[in-house]
Amino acid sequence: MMWVEKHRPQTPEEVVGNEEAKLKFLSWLKKWKPGGKAALLHGPPGVGKTALVHAAAKAAAYDLIEMNASDARTAEKIMRTAGHAASESSIFQFFSDSKGVLILLDEVDGIYGREDQGGLGAILKLLEESKVPVALTANDISDMRLRELKNACLTIRFQKVRPPVMVAWLEEICRREGLEAEEEALKLIAARSRGDVRSAVNDLQALAEKTRSLRAVDVEKLTARDRQLSVQEVLGEIFLTNNPLYAKRAQAEAEVDRDLLHLSVHENLPYQFTDPEDLAAGYDALSRADVFFGRVKRTQNWGLLSYALEQMSMGVAAARRGKYTPAGYRFPPSRILILGRTKAQRELIKEISAKIGVKCHVSRRRAAADFLPYLRVMFQHSKEAAAAQLASWLGLDEAAVAYLKGEAAKPSSAPARGRKPAGRRGARR
Ligand SMILES: Nc1ncnc2c1ncn2[C@@H]1O[C@H](COP(=O)(O)OP(=O)(O)OP(=O)(O)O)[C@@H](O)[C@H]1O
Ligand SMILES: [Mg+2]
Incomplete structure (x- = not known):
């Protein structure tokens, strides 16, 4: 089981960091009355926006109706799922001591874009008509198209979780999991995560699969491996x-x-x-x-x-x-794979071209484009002795002669201008 799921905060207290934002959200939820604004939680990924809404709903006995806004882009779908909940009190209320419904529209910044205008409109309509509290989350609300949405909400800004807070949370998880860890190791994990608790917890789990006592060097290895992936x-x-x-x-x-x-x-x-x-x-x-x-x-x-x-x-x-x-x-x-595969041939072509260049007083490039293709034709169609004479005049070695005779595999990166005449002539015979 993923630790980010297993150790997902169960209470608002367990959502670490961002204390101010947390208080703002909790007091919004507490004071919310029909007609009140929705709350828009925004900030970098993995800092506990979604987690806080979940934990707070649980703590205040709300039934949470969650919807990922970017999955449900159309107006119709949003109204169908959330609109119904927004207009009626929760059925669960009759059977439990539930306070009613809290709607969570997750990741609303995923909805804009040409095809999604309906989605944004539907959300605005929902916010206007909702008789239950609505919380929204987003990473980035700087886009002008979200201005109207922003105005309709109480915006609550989340920031990256600071390293000491993160380390404390990682220590807590280690304690629950019975994992020993050097403080330095946890500090490194926290630093790597750039304020993203989700990624820190994932790193910790990945490392814990290899060892029960985590040292700083283990984390450094992980960092080194990451560079290749970057x-x-x-x-x-x-x-x-x-x-x-x-x-x-x-x-x-x-x-x-x-x-x-x-x-x-x-x-x-x-x-x-x-x-x-x-x-x-x-x-x-x-x-x-x-x-x-x-x-x-x-x-x-x-x-x-x-x-x-x-x-x-x-x-x-x-x-x-x-x-x-x-x-x-x-x-x-x-392109890199092809270049890698044809490297030997390109080296050979370079070498032959340089030799042609010396004898014929042209650049290597010109030799490759204008001389080499004809040289190949000459090597492939003239008598053995004539070819040998040419080879010794240019000072070519065996590999070069084999290439010119077409005995080696044809280079895929030979200049196109060169390959054509040779190919056509070959086909005609
Ligand atoms: N502040 C936090 N305290 C404790 N755990 C956290 C915190 N932030 C994130 N986590 C862990 O990371 C997981 C993902 O967090 P969450 O879904 O709340 O991130 P988010 O801020 O909504 O990110 P996104 O913008 O990517 O949706 C949680 O289930 C939890 O395990
Ligand atoms: Mg989220």
């Missing part, structure tokens, strides 16, 4: 987030190779964005990133780099308006 994590931030700033931050903080990330975004974009308009906007941002990357390379003006990086991260993240359909990430990018 391209996918950054991709996650870019494709998934509703807030482009998160994408930018992830890109900036992650220790991943820029080019690798760039290729990975290219590769994954068409699988991640299913809406054609989103996809077009995504490619638009990527093409701008490409332009800037090119300029940096040509002019060595590194000041332009940040524009490239922002287009690649924030630009792509901001391109998605529609719904996000999760799809796995393709990694490493196929």
